[in-house]
Amino acid sequence: MAATRTARASWQGTLLEGRGTVSTGTTALFADAPVTWKARTEDADGMTSPEELLAASHAACYAMAFSNVLAKAGTPATSLAVEATATFAPKEGGGWHVQSMQLEVQGDVPGIDQATFEDAAREGEAGCPISNALRGNVDISVVATLSSG
Numbered sequence: 001m002a003a004t005r006t007a008r009a010s011w012q013g014t015l016l017e018g019r020g021t022v023s024t025g026t027t028a029l030f031a032d033a034p035v036t037w038k039a040r041t042e043d044a045d046g047m048t049s050p051e052e053l054l055a056a057s058h059a060a061c062y063a064m065a066f067s068n069v070l071a072k073a074g075t076p077a078t079s080l081a082v083e084a085t086a087t088f089a090p091k092e093g094g095g096w097h098v099q100s101m102q103l104e105v106q107g108d109v110p111g112i113d114q115a116t117f118e119d120a121a122r123e124g125e126a127g128c129p130i131s132n133a134l135r136g137n138v139d140i141s142v143v144a145t146l147s148s149g
Contacts, residue, residue: 007053009035022048029056040088041096051086051098058130059084062103065131066124070109073120078108100139108147117146 006025012018021032030048039047059082070077082105089099105121112120121144125131131140 022050022053049088051088054098054130055084055086055101058086058101058103058128058134061130062105062124062128065128066105066107066121069120069124069127070107070112075109075111075116075120078110080105080107098134098138100141101134102141102143104143104145106145106147112146114146118144120144 007022008025009020009022011020015037019034019036022035023031023033034047035049036047039045040049040051044052062084063080063082066082067077067080082103085102085104086098087100087102088096091097103125107117109117121142125140125142134140
């Protein structure tokens, strides 16, 4: 059975001077969060952007995919902390694009070493549906650090 999720956006004005809002369908994250071009390309100033939302979805998706890889290997994580950073940059020849996504994960996983953790981190990225949606269009990197405690 397929799952569907909805978000809404509204915009008034031109790209450079206009402003809008974005809401998640469940409003669990937010309702009517402000967005502007300036917040997207310069200082966020308390607003969000499509790239921030993409990074949030990628971080959550990756945490789940990585957690599944570790559990299937018999070494479930006690905790995983994922930070996803989307880079929105000008394109050669004009326009803008999501250039890269860096996933940084720190995990507490009893019974494995750093090399095994890194291998599992790469496998988790390969199985992450958001990674797979981006792959081929966005450079994705993973930095994985196993906690020492």
